[in-house]
Amino acid sequence: MKSHWIMAAALSAGLGSPALSQDKVKLVDVIELSGAGATAGTNFKNGVDLAVADINAKGGILGKQIEIVHYDTQTNPGNTRAAVQRAIDEGAYAVLGPVFSGPISASMQISQRAEIAQIVAGEAAGFTKQGNPYIFRTSLSQTAAMPKIAKYLKETVKAGSIAVVWVNNDFGKGGRDAILPELEKAGIKVAVDLATEQGQADFAADAIKVKNANVDAVFVYLNEEESARFLRAAKQQGITKPMIGETTLLGAKVIELAGDAANGVKGHVGLSIDAPIPAFQDFGKKYQTKYGFNSDHNGLKGYMAVHMVKWATEKQKKFDKKGLADTLRGATIKPSDEPGILMETTIEQNGDLDRESFLAEVIDGKQVITATLPKIKP
Amino acid sequence: MTAPASQESLPQRSRLALPASIDGILLTLVAGAAILWFAPVGMGRYGTYVLSLWLVMSIAVMGLNLTLGYAGLKSLAQAAFMGLGAYTTAILTAKFGVSWYAAFALSGVLTFAVGIVLGFPALRVKAHYLAFVTLAFSTLIWLVLRNEQWLTGGVFGISNINRPEFFGIKLFGALEFHRFVVVITFILAVALWWMIRSPWGRAFMALRENPIRAASLGVDTRTYTLLAFAIGSAYAGFAGALYAPLVEFIDPSPFSLSQSFFLLLMVVAGGSGYLLGPFIGALLGVVLPEWLRFAGSLYLIIFASIVMLLLIACPQGVSGLFERGWARLTGKNSGGKNSGGRKGTF
Numbered sequence: 001m002k003s004h005w006i007m008a009a010a011l012s013a014g015l016g017s018p019a020l021s022q023d024k025v026k027l028v029d030v031i032e033l034s035g036a037g038a039t040a041g042t043n044f045k046n047g048v049d050l051a052v053a054d055i056n057a058k059g060g061i062l063g064k065q066i067e068i069v070h071y072d073t074q075t076n077p078g079n080t081r082a083a084v085q086r087a088i089d090e091g092a093y094a095v096l097g098p099v100f101s102g103p104i105s106a107s108m109q110i111s112q113r114a115e116i117a118q119i120v121a122g123e124a125a126g127f128t129k130q131g132n133p134y135i136f137r138t139s140l141s142q143t144a145a146m147p148k149i150a151k152y153l154k155e156t157v158k159a160g161s162i163a164v165v166w167v168n169n170d171f172g173k174g175g176r177d178a179i180l181p182e183l184e185k186a187g188i189k190v191a192v193d194l195a196t197e198q199g200q201a202d203f204a205a206d207a208i209k210v211k212n213a214n215v216d217a218v219f220v221y222l223n224e225e226e227s228a229r230f231l232r233a234a235k236q237q238g239i240t241k242p243m244i245g246e247t248t249l250l251g252a253k254v255i256e257l258a259g260d261a262a263n264g265v266k267g268h269v270g271l272s273i274d275a276p277i278p279a280f281q282d283f284g285k286k287y288q289t290k291y292g293f294n295s296d297h298n299g300l301k302g303y304m305a306v307h308m309v310k311w312a313t314e315k316q317k318k319f320d321k322k323g324l325a326d327t328l329r330g331a332t333i334k335p336s337d338e339p340g341i342l343m344e345t346t347i348e349q350n351g352d353l354d355r356e357s358f359l360a361e362v363i364d365g366k367q368v369i370t371a372t373l374p375k376i377k378p
Numbered sequence: 379m380t381a382p383a384s385q386e387s388l389p390q391r392s393r394l395a396l397p398a399s400i401d402g403i404l405l406t407l408v409a410g411a412a413i414l415w416f417a418p419v420g421m422g423r424y425g426t427y428v429l430s431l432w433l434v435m436s437i438a439v440m441g442l443n444l445t446l447g448y449a450g451l452k453s454l455a456q457a458a459f460m461g462l463g464a465y466t467t468a469i470l471t472a473k474f475g476v477s478w479y480a481a482f483a484l485s486g487v488l489t490f491a492v493g494i495v496l497g498f499p500a501l502r503v504k505a506h507y508l509a510f511v512t513l514a515f516s517t518l519i520w521l522v523l524r525n526e527q528w529l530t531g532g533v534f535g536i537s538n539i540n541r542p543e544f545f546g547i548k549l550f551g552a553l554e555f556h557r558f559v560v561v562i563t564f565i566l567a568v569a570l571w572w573m574i575r576s577p578w579g580r581a582f583m584a585l586r587e588n589p590i591r592a593a594s595l596g597v598d599t600r601t602y603t604l605l606a607f608a609i610g611s612a613y614a615g616f617a618g619a620l621y622a623p624l625v626e627f628i629d630p631s632p633f634s635l636s637q638s639f640f641l642l643l644m645v646v647a648g649g650s651g652y653l654l655g656p657f658i659g660a661l662l663g664v665v666l667p668e669w670l671r672f673a674g675s676l677y678l679i680i681f682a683s684i685v686m687l688l689l690i691a692c693p694q695g696v697s698g699l700f701e702r703g704w705a706r707l708t709g710k711n712s713g714g715k716n717s718g719g720r721k722g723t724f
Contacts, residue, residue, distance in 0.1 A: 034678055071671060072678070077535070078625050078632055082427055082668060085552075089422035105537050106627040126534055168524065170533040170629070 024067040028087030031097040035075030040099045040298045047302025077106030088114045101170040117325040119305040124174035128350045136351040138301035140270045142178040150182035159216035163192035167222040175221040203233035217242045228257030235261040252294035265362045271297040274367045279342045307340030411564040423552040430556045432664045433563040439656035441613025447650035449606035450586030455512035456641045458519035459611040461633025463618025468536045478542030482619040489615025493608035523630040535629025649697025658696045
């Protein structure tokens with residue numbers, strides 16, 4: 001039975017790491033390509049690939065071509081940790097991803113110990129509050145986005161009472177915990193506080209509950225597939241009150257899956273290929289041409305993440321891993337300096353971002369931007 | 379799916395199979411532990427981490443192998459028990475500063491006790507019904523882990539779980555902690571090896587093969603069913619107590635029902651009812667997908683295909699395959715899938 005151990009040793013030997021070649025700079029994208037986060041992760045991955053192709057076509061970073069590797073996390077914290085560890089063992093210059101905050105929390109100590117920047121797509125509030133100087137976002141956090149939603153609900157929608165429908169995972173619970181105090185401050189009564197399941201298929205009962213509560217508006221904070229299913233169920237139950245969302249609810253994937261039921265949905269979007277910024281629209285067209293479907297906000301995040309690395313490397317004029325994180329911290333990246341960043345982005349000391357965002361509405365199956373909101377600290 | 383053999387009577391042991399093969403298993407464990415002690419040198423932290431994760435999962439699979447492979451009880455709650463152990467250890471060490479060793483022991487005791495309580499229905503229900511009872515329990519535990527945020531951190535999980543010290547040696551580094559995991563896994567594997575050889579082990583197998591005959595021979599089926607289930611659950615608790623400091627972060631997702639199915643798959647793929655089966659099963663479940671990553675986006679499809687082909691070609695899992703190969707090599711009559719028997723398990 002010794003052969004078991006020989007097999008183990010043989011397999012283990014296969015885990016050894018190849019060396020980083022000299023004329024290339026290696027980035028590792030640790031991302032959800034299977035499991036609950038696959039939709040978001042695939043968009044992010046495509047965005048990263050598009051950015052790498054663009055940069056390499058223009059000569060790379062400081063003359064070096066980017067070598068990109070994607071490791072699937074299966075949306076599992078333990079696997080994510082293994083993947084980030086592998087990235088570091090393989091000499092990655094920076095780690096990109098993941099999207100979900102559980103996997104981020106499980107892996108961010110690894111990049112911190114190795115003093116390597118980890119540029120993630122997560123929006124949950126918690127992980128930038130732990131004093132880790134190597135974690136960076138690519139989008140607004142829930143803490144930054146939710147006050148904008150509450151203001152919108154009060155001033156534009158003029159809602160006095162509201163139903164909050166959220167998915168009971170780290171993303172949904174984080175969003176729900178962030179918006180409730182904001183709604184209270186704005187004097188909006190939360191009549192229904194409804195938790196739903198990740199992967200839930202049938203939202204009829206939830207839609208009926210919301211309908212019976214007779215609220216002025218419904219705030220929907222679910223992942224992509226679930227958002228679409230809820231919108232369909234709400235339409236079937238004849239809910240006519242405004243459906244308000246934050247980024248995900250107005251995303252391309254949700255609009256595609258929900259069909260007619262997405263029309264009329266309004267809310268706040270952090271990033272959108274339909275934003276009135278030519279660079280965003282160009283990205284959207286390039287993405288559509290290459291992959292055959294529209295990018296959601298995660299595609300933009302992936303694209304920006306690679307350009308954050310490029311900008312900081314060119315700024316420090318060398319490939320210094322620790323220096324990359326130091327350069328990013330506290331920086332403001334302008335599209336005039338780095339067109340790939342697409343819009344002016346300020347990185348705060350804890351890795352949170354500040355940038356403009358948008359109000360949008362879904363009209364005839366398309367997201368239409370209705371207003372641009374300024375940075376929190378202009 | 380459960381056991382490769384369903385003999386009416388315990389098969390006659392071949393000359394080779396008796397004491398020599400028993401020692402063979404033990405020797406394999408010793409040699410394996412020695413190899414794994416040194417294996418990660420120069421392997422990098424990623425390889426070391428994957429090896430540690432493999433061993434931790436092996437402990438959980440060993441427990442399920444006892445429940446399923448030896449005692450024939452189909453449990454779908456192994457990941458839930460692992461979660462109980464992981465959360466007990468994480469909460470005690472991270473929130474209350476309890477020593478990891480005490481937390482490890484308590485995790486085992488707690489999962490053993492819960493196993494006894496949950497095992498009572500096992501006396502009344504069997505097969506599919508037992509699976510349903512454990513399925514319900516699994517869901518219940520998952521809901522508690524997720525919803526009782528004041529205790530478990532809910533969906534945000536518990537982070538910054540410390541690794542233990544060993545007589546003043548900090549096990550912070552990947553290699554040190556890996557060696558610690560090797561030692562614990564070795565102790566638990568030897569304990570199980572001893573148990574299987576003891577009258578308890580024979581009683582467990584008698585329960586699986588023919589409960590009525592076992593009862594008529596004076597085996598207290600109630601006690602042994604409970605014991606098998608509780609010990610199997612305690613192994614999951616021990617695995618959880620190692621998993622938490624290994625990953626240094628836990629949330630409910632690795633302890634969901636699907637993970638219980640995955641552990642079940644590891645038992646069957648490795649060879650249920652073989653003492654070394656869990657190591658092979660966990661190797662397939664943990665290391666193989668990592669190793670297949672060179673195949674890019676196809677790796678999970680390749681992994682699933684390998685597992686399916688394996689189970690079609692050899693329902694007894696890899697251990698059964700090895701055994702048949704060994705029988706053919708030594709010219710002994712493998713005589714179909716059953717008569718090879720479980721070398722070293724008696």
